[in-house]
Amino acid sequence: MIRVIQLMxxxxxxxxASPALFxxxxxxxxxxxxxxxxxxxxxxxxxxxxxxxxxxxxxxxLGPFTGSSSATVSWTTSGGxxxxxxxxxVQAAAATFASCATVPTSxxxxxxxxxxxxxxxxxxxxxxxxLSTAGxxxxxxxxxxxxxxxxxxxINFTLADSWSYIAKSSCTLSLTxxxxxx
Amino acid sequence: MKRQYxxxxxxxxxxxxxxxxxxxxxxxTTLSVTVSAEAALSVTTSTTTLxxxxxxxxxxxxxxNLTYKIRTSQSTGxxxxxxxxxxxFSPANGPSVTTPPSAGDALTYTCTAAAPxxxxxxxxxxxxxxxTSVATFGAGASSANAGNAASTAxxxxxxxxxxxxxxTATVTYTISAT
Numbered sequence: 545m546i547r548v549i550q551l552m553x554x555x556x557x558x559x560x561a562s563p564a565l566f567x568x569x570x571x572x573x574x575x576x577x578x579x580x581x582x583x584x585x586x587x588x589x590x591x592x593x594x595x596x597x598x599x600x601x602x603x604x605x606l607g608p609f610t611g612s613s614s615a616t617v618s619w620t621t622s623g624g625x626x627x628x629x630x631x632x633x634v635q636a637a638a639a640t641f642a643s644c645a646t647v648p649t650s651x652x653x654x655x656x657x658x659x660x661x662x663x664x665x666x667x668x669x670x671x672x673x674x675l676s677t678a679g680x681x682x683x684x685x686x687x688x689x690x691x692x693x694x695x696x697x698x699i700n701f702t703l704a705d706s707w708s709y710i711a712k713s714s715c716t717l718s719l720t721x722x723x724x725x726x
Numbered sequence: 727m728k729r730q731y732x733x734x735x736x737x738x739x740x741x742x743x744x745x746x747x748x749x750x751x752x753x754x755t756t757l758s759v760t761v762s763a764e765a766a767l768s769v770t771t772s773t774t775t776l777x778x779x780x781x782x783x784x785x786x787x788x789x790x791n792l793t794y795k796i797r798t799s800q801s802t803g804x805x806x807x808x809x810x811x812x813x814x815f816s817p818a819n820g821p822s823v824t825t826p827p828s829a830g831d832a833l834t835y836t837c838t839a840a841a842p843x844x845x846x847x848x849x850x851x852x853x854x855x856x857x858t859s860v861a862t863f864g865a866g867a868s869s870a871n872a873g874n875a876a877s878t879a880x881x882x883x884x885x886x887x888x889x890x891x892x893x894t895a896t897v898t899y900t901i902s903a904t
Contacts, residue, residue, distance in 0.1 A: 590753035599759040604795070604871065605766060615755050641759060646868065652757060703759055707869045711763035711799040711903070722752040 585628060585687055585725040588620035592721055597701055604705040611701040614657065617682075617721045618696040621662075624687030630662065630725040632697050633679040637718040644715030650674040651704045652717070654682065661695030662688045672702070679722060687725060695723075763803055765796040765903035768873070778884050786882040790897070793873035794843065798863055798903045805863030805903035807843070807876065809835075811854045813896035820893035821882055824854045831883040833895070835860075839876035842867040849881070857900060867903075 597611040617632060624630075634654055641647040655672030659665030665685030673680055683697045769792055776786035798805045811823045811833065823833050833852045837845035843861035850858050861876055 587751040590751045592753040592755040594755075596756045596758050599757070601759055601761045603762075603764050603766075604797075611757070617753060619751060619753075641757075644759070644761065647759060647761065701757065705761075707764075707795045707797055707871050707873075709761045709797055710866045710868055711761050711797050711803055713760040715759045715761060717757040717759075719755045719757060720752050721754070 585624045585630075586622040587723060587725055588622070588692070590617060590619040590721055590723050592617050592719075599701075599703040601703060601705040601709065604707045604709075606705070608653070608702040608704050611703070615699045615701065616696055617699065617723075618694065619723050621687055621693050621695070621725055622691045624662070624689055624693060624725065626663070626686060626689055628687045628726045629684055630687055630695070630723060631684040632682045633722045633724070634675065634682050634699070635679040635720050635722065636675045636677050637720065639677055641715035641717045644710070644712050646709045647715055649676060649717060651706065653702045653704070654680075655700045655702075656682045656697060657700050658698040659683045659685055659696075661693060662686050665695070665697075667697075672700075675717075675719070682721075761797070763797060763799050763805075763903040765794070765805055765901040766873075767792055767794040767807065767876075767899060767901040769899055774880065776880055776882050783884045783886065785884050787880060789877055789879045792860075792876045792878075792899060794839075794861070794876055794901055795869045795871075795873045796842075796863055796901065796903050797868040798865055800866045803863075803865040803867070803904050805867060805901070807839070807860040807862075807899060807901045808857035809852065809860055809878065809897050809899045810857040811852050811895055812898040813894075814854055815893040815895040817891070817893065819889040820891060821885070821888055821895075823852060823895065826883075826885075827887045828883075828885050831885050833880065833882045835878040835880050837861060837876065837878055840874040842869070843874065843876060845876065852897065860899065863903065 593616050594613055599609050636649040639649050652675045653672040656667030662685040667683050668681045771791045774788045774790045776788040778784050778786045796805050814824050815821045834849045836849050837860050839845035839861040845861050846859050
Protein backbone atom coordinates (compact mmCIF):
# COMPACT_ATOMS: atom_id res chain seq x y z
CA MET A 545 0.00 0.00 0.00
CA ILE A 546 2.69 2.32 0.79
CA ARG A 547 4.21 1.72 -2.63
CA VAL A 548 0.98 2.56 -4.40
CA ILE A 549 0.62 5.80 -2.58
CA GLN A 550 4.11 6.76 -3.54
CA LEU A 551 3.75 5.97 -7.29
CA MET A 552 0.49 7.70 -8.07
CA UNK A 553 1.74 11.26 -7.61
CA UNK A 554 4.63 10.54 -9.96
CA UNK A 555 2.43 9.32 -12.80
CA UNK A 556 -0.01 12.13 -12.37
CA UNK A 557 2.77 14.61 -12.24
CA UNK A 558 4.31 13.39 -15.52
CA UNK A 559 0.99 13.45 -17.31
CA UNK A 560 0.35 17.02 -16.32
CA ALA A 561 3.81 18.31 -17.13
CA SER A 562 4.35 16.58 -20.51
CA PRO A 563 1.09 15.72 -22.23
CA ALA A 564 2.93 15.35 -25.53
CA LEU A 565 4.64 12.25 -24.32
CA PHE A 566 1.32 10.57 -24.06
CA UNK A 567 -0.16 11.87 -27.32
CA UNK A 568 0.60 10.59 -30.86
CA UNK A 569 4.09 11.92 -31.37
CA UNK A 570 5.19 11.78 -35.03
CA UNK A 571 8.04 13.97 -36.21
CA UNK A 572 6.94 16.65 -38.60
CA UNK A 573 9.25 18.87 -40.63
CA UNK A 574 7.89 21.84 -42.49
CA UNK A 575 10.01 22.76 -45.51
CA UNK A 576 9.26 25.78 -47.69
CA UNK A 577 8.32 24.80 -51.23
CA UNK A 578 11.24 26.69 -52.70
CA UNK A 579 13.64 24.58 -50.67
CA UNK A 580 12.35 21.27 -51.96
CA UNK A 581 14.57 19.60 -54.56
CA UNK A 582 13.58 16.57 -56.58
CA UNK A 583 15.79 13.53 -56.58
CA UNK A 584 18.42 13.78 -59.38
CA UNK A 585 18.35 11.57 -62.47
CA UNK A 586 21.10 9.00 -62.62
CA UNK A 587 22.87 8.89 -65.97
CA UNK A 588 24.42 5.78 -67.38
CA UNK A 589 27.59 5.88 -69.45
CA UNK A 590 27.41 7.90 -72.65
CA UNK A 591 28.74 5.95 -75.60
CA UNK A 592 29.35 7.02 -79.17
CA UNK A 593 29.45 4.57 -82.02
CA UNK A 594 31.46 4.10 -84.10
CA UNK A 595 34.55 5.25 -82.26
CA UNK A 596 36.02 6.77 -85.41
CA UNK A 597 34.34 8.43 -88.35
CA UNK A 598 36.46 8.96 -91.46
CA UNK A 599 36.38 11.43 -94.29
CA UNK A 600 38.16 11.20 -97.62
CA UNK A 601 38.80 14.71 -98.86
CA UNK A 602 39.61 13.91 -102.45
CA UNK A 603 38.60 16.98 -104.41
CA UNK A 604 37.49 20.35 -103.06
CA UNK A 605 35.58 21.05 -106.25
CA LEU A 606 33.30 18.09 -105.63
CA GLY A 607 31.67 19.68 -102.61
CA PRO A 608 31.30 18.52 -99.00
CA PHE A 609 32.16 14.94 -98.15
CA THR A 610 30.00 12.84 -95.88
CA GLY A 611 31.59 10.89 -93.07
CA SER A 612 32.00 7.13 -93.34
CA SER A 613 29.15 6.66 -90.91
CA SER A 614 26.69 8.53 -88.78
CA ALA A 615 27.46 8.78 -85.09
CA THR A 616 25.01 7.27 -82.65
CA VAL A 617 25.26 8.65 -79.13
CA SER A 618 23.55 6.48 -76.53
CA TRP A 619 22.96 6.59 -72.79
CA THR A 620 20.47 5.56 -70.14
CA THR A 621 18.72 7.28 -67.28
CA SER A 622 17.26 6.01 -64.08
CA GLY A 623 14.96 7.93 -61.83
CA GLY A 624 14.12 10.43 -64.52
CA UNK A 625 11.22 12.77 -64.18
CA UNK A 626 8.74 13.26 -67.00
CA UNK A 627 8.93 16.99 -66.69
CA UNK A 628 12.69 17.20 -66.74
CA UNK A 629 14.64 18.00 -69.87
CA UNK A 630 17.84 16.32 -70.97
CA UNK A 631 20.24 17.91 -73.42
CA UNK A 632 23.04 16.57 -75.56
CA UNK A 633 25.94 18.80 -76.55
CA VAL A 634 28.96 18.22 -78.75
CA GLN A 635 32.30 19.93 -78.38
CA ALA A 636 35.54 19.64 -80.34
CA ALA A 637 38.84 19.26 -78.54
CA ALA A 638 40.73 21.73 -80.71
CA ALA A 639 40.24 24.45 -83.29
CA THR A 640 41.98 22.42 -85.98
CA PHE A 641 42.55 18.75 -86.77
CA ALA A 642 45.60 17.28 -85.08
CA SER A 643 48.57 17.10 -87.45
CA CYS A 644 46.61 19.11 -89.99
CA ALA A 645 46.59 22.68 -88.87
CA THR A 646 45.15 23.82 -92.19
CA VAL A 647 41.94 21.88 -91.62
CA PRO A 648 39.77 23.86 -89.23
CA THR A 649 37.27 22.25 -86.92
CA SER A 650 34.65 24.56 -88.40
CA UNK A 651 34.99 22.68 -91.69
CA UNK A 652 32.92 19.91 -90.16
CA UNK A 653 29.17 20.34 -90.03
CA UNK A 654 27.18 18.29 -87.55
CA UNK A 655 23.54 17.63 -88.20
CA UNK A 656 21.26 15.72 -85.84
CA UNK A 657 18.97 13.43 -87.79
CA UNK A 658 17.14 11.46 -85.15
CA UNK A 659 16.30 11.21 -81.46
CA UNK A 660 14.98 8.16 -79.66
CA UNK A 661 14.02 7.67 -76.04
CA UNK A 662 12.11 9.72 -73.54
CA UNK A 663 9.37 11.92 -74.86
CA UNK A 664 9.38 14.93 -77.12
CA UNK A 665 12.96 14.40 -78.20
CA UNK A 666 14.00 16.77 -80.95
CA UNK A 667 17.08 17.75 -82.87
CA UNK A 668 18.39 21.25 -82.55
CA UNK A 669 20.56 23.14 -84.97
CA UNK A 670 18.27 22.84 -87.97
CA UNK A 671 20.24 21.94 -91.07
CA UNK A 672 23.41 21.59 -89.06
CA UNK A 673 26.08 23.68 -87.46
CA UNK A 674 29.81 24.04 -87.73
CA LEU A 675 31.71 22.30 -84.98
CA SER A 676 33.68 24.40 -82.56
CA THR A 677 35.52 24.14 -79.30
CA ALA A 678 32.44 25.44 -77.52
CA GLY A 679 29.73 23.02 -76.50
CA UNK A 680 26.80 23.19 -78.89
CA UNK A 681 23.44 21.62 -78.32
CA UNK A 682 22.58 18.75 -80.62
CA UNK A 683 19.26 17.56 -79.22
CA UNK A 684 17.01 17.69 -76.20
CA UNK A 685 13.89 16.02 -74.85
CA UNK A 686 11.96 15.02 -71.76
CA UNK A 687 13.19 12.27 -69.53
CA UNK A 688 11.59 8.89 -69.31
CA UNK A 689 10.56 7.70 -65.87
CA UNK A 690 11.80 4.42 -64.54
CA UNK A 691 15.02 2.51 -64.40
CA UNK A 692 17.51 2.05 -67.24
CA UNK A 693 15.66 4.03 -69.85
CA UNK A 694 17.56 4.22 -73.13
CA UNK A 695 18.14 7.22 -75.35
CA UNK A 696 20.00 7.66 -78.60
CA UNK A 697 20.76 10.52 -80.94
CA UNK A 698 21.99 10.11 -84.49
CA ILE A 699 24.34 12.71 -85.93
CA ASN A 700 25.62 13.07 -89.48
CA PHE A 701 28.91 14.81 -90.18
CA THR A 702 30.08 16.43 -93.40
CA LEU A 703 33.45 17.93 -94.20
CA ALA A 704 33.86 20.97 -96.41
CA ASP A 705 36.97 20.31 -98.46
CA SER A 706 39.24 23.16 -99.48
CA TRP A 707 42.23 23.76 -101.69
CA SER A 708 43.83 25.54 -98.78
CA TYR A 709 44.26 22.25 -96.91
CA ILE A 710 47.68 20.70 -97.11
CA ALA A 711 47.45 17.10 -98.29
CA LYS A 712 48.02 14.69 -95.43
CA SER A 713 46.60 11.48 -94.06
CA SER A 714 45.55 10.67 -90.53
CA CYS A 715 44.33 14.05 -89.46
CA THR A 716 42.18 13.57 -86.36
CA LEU A 717 39.79 15.55 -84.22
CA SER A 718 38.28 14.37 -80.96
CA LEU A 719 34.68 15.21 -80.18
CA THR A 720 33.11 15.02 -76.76
CA UNK A 721 29.40 14.47 -76.28
CA UNK A 722 27.93 15.60 -73.00
CA UNK A 723 24.50 14.63 -71.75
CA UNK A 724 22.96 16.72 -69.02
CA UNK A 725 19.92 15.61 -67.09
CA UNK A 726 18.56 17.40 -64.05
CA MET B 727 16.16 11.70 -29.09
CA LYS B 728 14.47 10.31 -32.13
CA ARG B 729 12.77 13.59 -32.80
CA GLN B 730 15.96 15.46 -32.49
CA TYR B 731 17.64 13.13 -34.99
CA UNK B 732 14.97 13.59 -37.62
CA UNK B 733 15.14 17.33 -37.31
CA UNK B 734 18.87 17.30 -37.67
CA UNK B 735 18.68 15.25 -40.88
CA UNK B 736 16.07 17.53 -42.36
CA UNK B 737 18.19 20.52 -41.60
CA UNK B 738 21.13 18.97 -43.42
CA UNK B 739 19.08 18.31 -46.55
CA UNK B 740 17.69 21.80 -46.62
CA UNK B 741 21.03 23.45 -46.15
CA UNK B 742 22.75 21.50 -48.90
CA UNK B 743 20.76 22.02 -52.09
CA UNK B 744 23.93 21.93 -54.23
CA UNK B 745 24.04 18.20 -53.86
CA UNK B 746 20.98 18.06 -56.11
CA UNK B 747 22.61 19.79 -59.11
CA UNK B 748 22.45 18.41 -62.67
CA UNK B 749 24.25 15.21 -63.55
CA UNK B 750 26.26 14.99 -66.73
CA UNK B 751 28.08 12.24 -68.53
CA UNK B 752 30.15 12.30 -71.67
CA UNK B 753 31.45 10.13 -74.48
CA UNK B 754 33.80 10.72 -77.38
CA THR B 755 34.16 10.19 -81.11
CA THR B 756 37.24 10.69 -83.23
CA LEU B 757 36.86 12.29 -86.63
CA SER B 758 39.58 11.29 -89.06
CA VAL B 759 40.24 12.87 -92.41
CA THR B 760 42.63 12.03 -95.19
CA VAL B 761 43.33 15.07 -97.32
CA SER B 762 44.46 13.88 -100.72
CA ALA B 763 46.87 15.66 -103.02
CA GLU B 764 44.85 17.18 -105.80
CA ALA B 765 45.15 19.64 -108.62
CA ALA B 766 43.00 21.23 -111.28
CA LEU B 767 43.34 23.98 -113.81
CA SER B 768 41.22 26.02 -116.11
CA VAL B 769 42.42 27.69 -119.28
CA THR B 770 40.61 30.97 -119.10
CA THR B 771 41.75 32.12 -122.53
CA SER B 772 40.10 29.49 -124.63
CA THR B 773 41.49 30.85 -127.90
CA THR B 774 44.73 32.75 -127.96
CA THR B 775 45.31 34.79 -131.06
CA LEU B 776 48.93 35.31 -132.01
CA UNK B 777 49.48 38.59 -133.78
CA UNK B 778 52.52 40.36 -135.18
CA UNK B 779 52.70 43.92 -133.96
CA UNK B 780 55.07 46.75 -134.68
CA UNK B 781 58.10 46.25 -136.87
CA UNK B 782 57.73 44.08 -139.93
CA UNK B 783 58.37 40.38 -139.30
CA UNK B 784 58.17 40.85 -135.60
CA UNK B 785 57.18 37.54 -133.96
CA UNK B 786 53.55 36.65 -133.53
CA UNK B 787 52.73 37.02 -129.84
CA UNK B 788 49.85 36.36 -127.51
CA UNK B 789 49.10 35.28 -123.96
CA UNK B 790 47.15 32.36 -122.58
CA ASN B 791 45.83 32.77 -119.06
CA LEU B 792 45.22 29.92 -116.63
CA THR B 793 43.79 29.46 -113.19
CA TYR B 794 45.24 26.62 -111.19
CA LYS B 795 44.18 24.92 -107.97
CA ILE B 796 46.52 22.64 -106.12
CA ARG B 797 47.44 21.09 -102.82
CA THR B 798 50.47 18.90 -102.37
CA SER B 799 51.53 16.57 -99.61
CA GLN B 800 53.05 18.09 -96.56
CA SER B 801 56.60 16.84 -96.60
CA THR B 802 57.21 14.99 -99.87
CA GLY B 803 54.69 16.45 -102.26
CA UNK B 804 55.38 18.04 -105.61
CA UNK B 805 53.32 19.46 -108.39
CA UNK B 806 53.72 20.79 -111.89
CA UNK B 807 51.95 22.36 -114.80
CA UNK B 808 53.06 21.36 -118.25
CA UNK B 809 51.95 22.01 -121.80
CA UNK B 810 52.22 20.10 -125.00
CA UNK B 811 51.30 20.97 -128.57
CA UNK B 812 48.82 18.20 -129.21
CA UNK B 813 47.85 19.36 -132.64
CA UNK B 814 50.36 21.14 -134.83
CA PHE B 815 49.51 24.19 -136.90
CA SER B 816 47.27 23.52 -139.81
CA PRO B 817 46.74 23.85 -142.69
CA ALA B 818 50.12 23.25 -144.29
CA ASN B 819 52.54 25.85 -145.64
CA GLY B 820 52.46 27.83 -142.46
CA PRO B 821 54.23 27.59 -139.15
CA SER B 822 54.94 24.14 -137.74
CA VAL B 823 56.12 22.95 -134.38
CA THR B 824 57.09 19.51 -135.60
CA THR B 825 58.75 20.48 -138.85
CA PRO B 826 59.60 24.17 -138.87
CA PRO B 827 59.98 25.40 -142.46
CA SER B 828 63.21 27.23 -141.63
CA ALA B 829 65.94 26.60 -139.09
CA GLY B 830 65.31 28.65 -136.01
CA ASP B 831 61.57 28.82 -136.45
CA ALA B 832 59.92 27.96 -133.14
CA LEU B 833 56.93 28.41 -130.95
CA THR B 834 58.31 29.50 -127.59
CA TYR B 835 56.77 30.72 -124.37
CA THR B 836 57.62 32.32 -121.07
CA CYS B 837 55.66 31.78 -117.88
CA THR B 838 54.28 33.69 -114.99
CA ALA B 839 52.63 32.01 -112.06
CA ALA B 840 51.42 33.26 -108.72
CA ALA B 841 52.79 31.65 -105.57
CA PRO B 842 52.99 28.96 -104.47
CA UNK B 843 53.91 28.12 -108.06
CA UNK B 844 57.31 28.76 -109.53
CA UNK B 845 57.00 29.66 -113.19
CA UNK B 846 59.40 28.45 -115.85
CA UNK B 847 62.56 30.46 -115.56
CA UNK B 848 63.35 31.11 -119.21
CA UNK B 849 61.86 30.96 -122.67
CA UNK B 850 60.93 27.40 -123.52
CA UNK B 851 60.29 25.87 -126.91
CA UNK B 852 56.98 24.10 -127.15
CA UNK B 853 56.96 20.61 -128.53
CA UNK B 854 54.63 18.08 -130.02
CA UNK B 855 56.86 15.28 -128.78
CA UNK B 856 56.95 15.96 -125.08
CA UNK B 857 55.38 18.10 -122.39
CA THR B 858 57.35 21.08 -121.23
CA SER B 859 57.18 22.83 -117.90
CA VAL B 860 55.07 25.84 -117.14
CA ALA B 861 55.23 25.85 -113.35
CA THR B 862 56.34 23.69 -110.46
CA PHE B 863 55.24 23.32 -106.85
CA GLY B 864 56.96 22.13 -103.72
CA ALA B 865 55.76 20.16 -100.72
CA GLY B 866 52.90 21.56 -98.70
CA ALA B 867 51.71 23.86 -101.44
CA SER B 868 48.11 24.98 -101.52
CA SER B 869 46.27 27.45 -103.68
CA ALA B 870 43.37 29.69 -102.91
CA ASN B 871 39.96 28.08 -103.13
CA ALA B 872 39.16 30.27 -106.12
CA GLY B 873 42.45 29.32 -107.72
CA ASN B 874 45.64 31.20 -108.49
CA ALA B 875 46.71 32.81 -111.72
CA ALA B 876 49.31 31.70 -114.20
CA SER B 877 49.95 32.48 -117.81
CA THR B 878 52.10 31.64 -120.79
CA ALA B 879 53.26 34.38 -123.14
CA UNK B 880 53.71 32.96 -126.64
CA UNK B 881 56.10 33.93 -129.36
CA UNK B 882 56.01 32.38 -132.83
CA UNK B 883 58.66 33.12 -135.37
CA UNK B 884 57.34 35.30 -138.19
CA UNK B 885 58.95 33.56 -141.12
CA UNK B 886 58.49 35.10 -144.60
CA UNK B 887 58.07 31.66 -146.04
CA UNK B 888 54.75 31.20 -144.28
CA UNK B 889 51.92 31.44 -146.70
CA UNK B 890 49.40 34.02 -145.80
CA UNK B 891 46.34 32.71 -144.02
CA UNK B 892 45.09 31.61 -140.66
CA UNK B 893 46.69 28.65 -138.91
CA THR B 894 45.54 26.84 -135.83
CA ALA B 895 47.32 24.62 -133.32
CA THR B 896 46.10 23.04 -130.10
CA VAL B 897 48.04 23.18 -126.86
CA THR B 898 47.07 20.99 -123.92
CA TYR B 899 47.92 22.01 -120.37
CA THR B 900 48.23 19.41 -117.64
CA ILE B 901 48.54 19.86 -113.88
CA SER B 902 49.45 17.19 -111.39
CA ALA B 903 50.15 16.93 -107.68
CA THR B 904 51.49 14.36 -105.28
